[in-house]
Amino acid sequence: xxxxxxxxxxxxxxxxLGWFIFAGWYRxxxxxxxxxxxxxxxxxxxxxxxxxxxxxxxxxxLMILGPVTYWILIPIFRELxxxxxxxxxx
Numbered sequence: 001x002x003x004x005x006x007x008x009x010x011x012x013x014x015x016x017l018g019w020f021i022f023a024g025w026y027r028x029x030x031x032x033x034x035x036x037x038x039x040x041x042x043x044x045x046x047x048x049x050x051x052x053x054x055x056x057x058x059x060x061x062l063m064i065l066g067p068v069t070y071w072i073l074i075p076i077f078r079e080l081x082x083x084x085x086x087x088x089x090x
Contacts, residue, residue: 004070011066018059026053 023037026049033039044050 001075004074008067008070011070012063015059015061015063015066019056019063022052022056022059026056 020037026041027039028036029039041053041056042049044053
């Protein structure tokens, strides 16, 4: 169980770091603005801005879905598989 915890934590940290970087570049209109990192992304002017905005969204979902997968879904499926094999062997 410790390896699943560390995998989920590392995906959360990598996703958070990537999201903070790209959201800081593309979603912060000015330093003293009230809302930062959650503002609607601007319309991209070139391919690199489009890739940066897409990477921001991808890192956000990695930050959310990585821990959910390793901390919730994988243990649930293991328990279901274990209970199914115990029922079959009984």
